[in-house]
Amino acid sequence: MSRHVAFFIFPDYGHVNPTFEVARLLVERGHRVTYVLSPDYGPAVEAVGASLLTFPATRRRLSAAHVDADQITELGLDILGYTTGEVLPAARAGFAADPPDLIVYEFESFVSARILAREWGSATLQFFPYLASNEQWSLHAEIFDPDSPAVHHGVEEILRVLAEVEPDPAAQWAMMAPQDTRNLVLLPRALQPKGETFDERYTFVGHCLPATPPAVTWSPPSPDVAVALVSMGTESNEREHVFHMCAEAFADGAWHVVMTLGRGKRLAAGLSAPSVETHEWLPHLAVLPHAAVLVCHGGMGSILEALYFGRPVVVVPHTPEHLVNGRRLQELGIGRVLPPDELDSASLRAAVDALAHDPQTLRRVAAMQAALRSGGGAALAADVVEQALPATARG
Known part of the structure; x- marks a missing residue:
């Protein structure tokens, strides 16, 4: 049965590229896939048979100097700003007549993904294109100082946004969880710190490389160097x-x-x-x-x-x-x-x-x-996405 899957992803190639082979397989299996991304990803999205719902990405790039945790927090606030000012309204309008059955997202996109999933009654699946987090090991805990004023300010701003759709403070904190009830990890468990502590909520599939080699080829000038x-x-x-x-x-x-x-x-x-x-x-x-x-x-x-x-x-x-x-x-x-x-x-x-x-x-x-x-790759990832789809389609 054909379903509608939406990918909400932070517009960075390291986040987006690993999903393309998964999306291609989903389209091949008869599903409709829509990416919520900036316009520059249009050709790549089209190449896998998916649709693109765009918004004008205006976030700033990282500085050339070494970036510390407080600067990452500031970047996170930029992300929150364009999420609330650009992604949310664009997605609400673009999906108004055809909400997705399932939203696939990473943590950088959790605000828009989780808010809209509540509004539409869509299922959700979180994916990790980097080291995953659970109750025993957290990438955020490794990076951020919980006592940092910048971190406190960032958390307060996210809670302020979530309070507009969820008045209960306990529920707001639940919406900020670093993982979902279903999680797809695009790396091998052997690479994951404390990988043995990640339970059935997580599926580790390895990296999802494209099935076809790149069109651009390269060969070394000499086999001896x-x-x-x-x-x-x-x-x-x-x-x-x-x-x-x-x-x-x-x-x-x-x-x-x-x-x-x-x-x-x-x-x-x-x-x-x-x-x-x-x-x-x-x-x-x-x-x-x-x-x-x-x-x-x-x-x-x-x-x-x-x-x-x-x-x-x-x-x-x-x-x-x-x-x-x-x-x-x-x-x-x-x-x-x-x-x-x-x-x-x-x-x-x-x-x-x-x-x-x-x-x-x-x-x-x-x-x-x-x-x-041997992790299963994009084929297993597509299986996990299909398993997360609700039992009945919309309409």
């Missing part, structure tokens, strides 16, 4: 000094370095070399099969792509979440994290050399690769 892929993601690529440091670290030509700098970005004059290849954009999935290691900001999407191909990861964190991710990789022995106070060209090069040439590291990475690939 190891390849390192360097990418700082779409939110952290303003950190030009990191790219410069990477160029300096590999200037001796012992590695072939592929850098994705971001749209409109160029490496400063004098830093390019035959062994350093730069692109504004290049799919990770085209390079990683040929690479030995990934150097990245620590976004979970980039990490999972590397692990899918059995590549260790050096994390140069930009935000507290990236630092948590990097520490988890280091704890598991499948990566290294280099915080700002430990980062220079020598430490970066040493970390890459050590990971790429240590047999024990590579064995552990291979085990995580197997766990990720």
Whole structure:
């Protein structure tokens, strides 16, 4: 029976990209899928057969300097502002004649998703494109200081918004829970801190890569030189000094370095070399099969792509979440994290050399690769979405 599924997602590629293969499968199975996203995602949404309900995303980007927890809280308030001012009214109007049977959302979109689910009587399913949270382990607890004035202000603002639809304070706090009654985790349980404590409310499926390889291909210039892929993601690529440091670290030509700098970005004059290849954009999935290691900001999407191909990861964190991710990789022995106070060209090069040439590291990475690939992927994720659909369709 065909149903209507809506994806409410924070407009960031690391959040959105892992859902596309799931959406494609849902459409293939006969369901209608609508994304609530900014207009720039239109071509990708159309490519999987879904529809797009747009709003003008006006949030600010992260700064180029290292971002602390209070700055993340400020960004969260920006998200809350455009949620209440843009997402909620756009979704109410756009879905007025055809409300979704199920809303799939991540925590950054919980305000609009949970409010509208109450209004429409829609079922909900929360997904985690990053480390999940339960009563025993919380990403938010790892990142935020509960005594911070910025955190207190952020919580007060969310409660103020929720009070407009729910007068009971206890119910307002329940609406702020970091998880739902049904949760889809797009990474392997083995990567999740305290993964054994996550109960039947959570389904870990691994990373949901697309079924077809990227249209853009890449091959190394020589089979005799190891390849390192360097990418700082779409939110952290303003950190030009990191790219410069990477160029300096590999200037001796012992590695072939592929850098994705971001749209409109160029490496400063004098830093390019035959062994350093730069692109504004290049799919990770085209390079990683040929690479030995990934150097990245620590976004979970980039990490999972590397692990899918059995590549260790050096994390140069930009935000507290990236630092948590990097520490988890280091704890598991499948990566290294280099915080700002430990980062220079020598430490970066040493970390890459050590990971790429240590047999024990590579064995552990291979085990995580197997766990990720055997998790069920997008097919299992689509099954979970279908199971969350209500027993009867609207109308």
